[in-house]
Amino acid sequence: MSLEPTPSQTIGPFFHDALLGRDLTELVPPDEPGAVRITGVVYDGAGEPVTDAMVEISHSTPTGFRANPNSPDGGFSGWGRSGTVDGGRFSFVTSKPDPVLTPDGTRQAPHVDVLVFARGLLKPVATRLYFPDEEEANAADPVLASISTPVLRRTLVARNEGGALRFDVRLQGEGQTAFFGFE
Amino acid sequence: MTQQTTGEGAGQPPYSYPDYRSTRLRAPKEPLVILPGALADASGPVYGHGRIGEADDDLTRQHDGEPLGERIIVTGRVLSGDGRPVRNSLVEVWQANAAGRYTHHNDQHPAPLDPNFSGAGRCLTDEEGRYRFVTVKPGAYPWKNHDNAWRPAHIHFSVFGSAFRSRLITQMYFPGDPLFEHDPIFRSVGDPGARRRLISRFDLETTEPEWALGYRFDIVLEGHNKTPFERPHA
Numbered sequence: 366m367s368l369e370p371t372p373s374q375t376i377g378p379f380f381h382d383a384l385l386g387r388d389l390t391e392l393v394p395p396d397e398p399g400a401v402r403i404t405g406v407v408y409d410g411a412g413e414p415v416t417d418a419m420v421e422i423s424h425s426t427p428t429g430f431r432a433n434p435n436s437p438d439g440g441f442s443g444w445g446r447s448g449t450v451d452g453g454r455f456s457f458v459t460s461k462p463d464p465v466l467t468p469d470g471t472r473q474a475p476h477v478d479v480l481v482f483a484r485g486l487l488k489p490v491a492t493r494l495y496f497p498d499e500e501e502a503n504a505a506d507p508v509l510a511s512i513s514t515p516v517l518r519r520t521l522v523a524r525n526e527g528g529a530l531r532f533d534v535r536l537q538g539e540g541q542t543a544f545f546g547f548e
Numbered sequence: 549m550t551q552q553t554t555g556e557g558a559g560q561p562p563y564s565y566p567d568y569r570s571t572r573l574r575a576p577k578e579p580l581v582i583l584p585g586a587l588a589d590a591s592g593p594v595y596g597h598g599r600i601g602e603a604d605d606d607l608t609r610q611h612d613g614e615p616l617g618e619r620i621i622v623t624g625r626v627l628s629g630d631g632r633p634v635r636n637s638l639v640e641v642w643q644a645n646a647a648g649r650y651t652h653h654n655d656q657h658p659a660p661l662d663p664n665f666s667g668a669g670r671c672l673t674d675e676e677g678r679y680r681f682v683t684v685k686p687g688a689y690p691w692k693n694h695d696n697a698w699r700p701a702h703i704h705f706s707v708f709g710s711a712f713r714s715r716l717i718t719q720m721y722f723p724g725d726p727l728f729e730h731d732p733i734f735r736s737v738g739d740p741g742a743r744r745r746l747i748s749r750f751d752l753e754t755t756e757p758e759w760a761l762g763y764r765f766d767i768v769l770e771g772h773n774k775t776p777f778e779r780p781h782a
Contacts, residue, residue, distance in 0.1 A: 366631035368768040371745050372560055372737040374719040375568075377704060379652040383642035383668035384706060410573040423712060467586050478712050485570030487561035487736050489715065512581055536574045546580035547588050547713045547770070 373488035378417045380482075381448060385419070389446040392422075392459040401461050402529040403494065406453040407481055410537030414453025418483035420534075421446045422494070424462040424476065449483075464502060474502035474509070476521075481534055491545045494532045495522045517543045559742030567732035569693050589711045589771070605671035607641075607683040608664075615665035617646025617684030621754050624765040625677040626707055628714070630772045633677025640670045640706040641681055648687030648701075657689050682760065688727060700727035700734060709769035720765045721747045 376384075393400050403422070407415040423444045443462075447455035465473040477494040495503050503509055503522065512518045520542045523530040534542050564575035603609040608619060622641075626634040644650050644667060647659040651666050665684065673679050686701045702719040709715065721734065728734050728743075737743045745768070754762025 368627060368629055368631050369559055369742065369745065370629060370770045371716060371718055371767045372742045373716060374561070374704075374736075374746070375570075375733060376706075376717050377719075379644075379650040379655060380642055380704065380706075382651060382666060383640055383670075383704070386668070410577075413573075415574070421715070469586060471587065473587065480712075480715060482717055483574060485568070485572075485574035487563065487565060487568070487571065487733070489717070490563075490576060491712070508581075508583065508587060517578070517581075537577055541576055541578045543578070543581050544576050545583045545588070548582055548584045 375484060375487050376419060376482040378484045380419065381450070384446065385448045385450075389444075390455075390457050392443070392445045392457065395458045397460060399460055400458050403457045403459065403477070403523065403532055404526075404529050405455055405523075405532040405534060407449050407455065407483065407534045408453065408536065409485075412538070414449070415483050415536070416449055416451075416453050418449040418453070418455075418481055418486075419446065420449065420455040421480045421482070422457055422459070423478045424459070425465050461496060471507055472502075472505070474499050474506040476506075476508075479532075479534070481536070483536075486536075490534075490536065490542070491547075492534065492542050493521050493545070494530070496530070497522055497524055512543055516540075559737065559739045559745070561736035561738075565732060565736040567694075568736055585713075585771070588713055600670060600672060604669055605679075605681050607643075607667065607669045607681065609682075610666055611664040613664040615645065615662050615684050617662075617665075617687075619682070619760040620685050621680065621682055621756065621760050621762045622703065622720070622748065622765060623678065623680040623751075623754055623762070624748075624767060626673050626679060626709075626767045626769065627677055628709055628769055628772055632772075633673070633675070634707075634709055634769060635673055635675055635677060637673045637677075637708050638670060638706075639673060639679045641668070641683075641703050643667045643683065643686040643703040644689055644701075646684045646687050648689030655689075659687070659689065685722070685761075688725075693732065698727055698730070700725040700731050705765075705767065707767055707769065709771060711771050714769040714771050716767065716769055718767070719746065720763075722763070723747055723749055 407418045445457050449455050462475045479492045480489040482489045523532040565571050645662040645665045649659040688698050702721050707716045748763040748765035751762045751764040
């Protein structure tokens, strides 16, 4: 049986009470050894911060760390959610994922899946965050390799900024982030 | 893997839809990078369920008094593209009150706020993928997109499937709304069949006598349900 999917519609401007009522930004405790803080700003085509967006991240479960006892889910879900109310800025604390092995044996560099929802986006944009200290793995990553221009490829690699990872998302215009569609 | 200009699944809206003014500065213009399914679904996070509070699925019981408006029951199933139920998955909803006003501080529409209605709810789907909310029918409301612009009554839905690409945020509309043809967000879905999938149907079986009208709204997510869902956290 194959069913036609329900179409996507914009998240609109008024989702905050329903979706951001609980703090889902810390996937692991901030004092976890190896915890990584990720911050970034979502920008529109005029270079203005988007203050009514929602960012969700998900990634594979890394080995050998503990779940966040303070998380409302009572454990590690590999999933987090942040608003951008604060000047377009989103923020997460998570643990760096392991490389991902696909069933056909392809090895992907450690990465975090990122979805951005916003007023004015009729469907989310999907992208990936790669880690700047994984040059070798990134160079061999099949997804990064499939992106033809180095400029576009670089939009997926976070940079170090004051002990955190900085990952800005540009929805449109110069320096637009590489976004994914699915086969 | 290739880069192509569309990457837009059949029945889905485009990123750029100039009649919906806010897409003009937000729609990506560069071609999408197309990911094969095997790579896209390789990582399998367990989506956050969270704990569900007692009145989370009944938006009419979240305050001391009854909200004003037409009480309704909204129910349906969440299914994957291969027709299997999506079990124990978090469904979140939000909506305007019966007068067409959100509790959000940026909503300045001069319609009354209802002290007995916040307009936010959540529940988990059951073993058959079924969800159910009790709420009030939201009102239409104006927005500044174009001259005399009003949104058709709608309830926002946020739903998770078993894969990254299954994630869906959509809006459920009510049958027979005269505003459909004037609403660029609804009309951004070009295919008439796909548009119909955004409209709930009145359902006498869901309707409860002397109490509430019933609406059915089934949700189908992209992709196949390869990964069984974890049991919800207690």
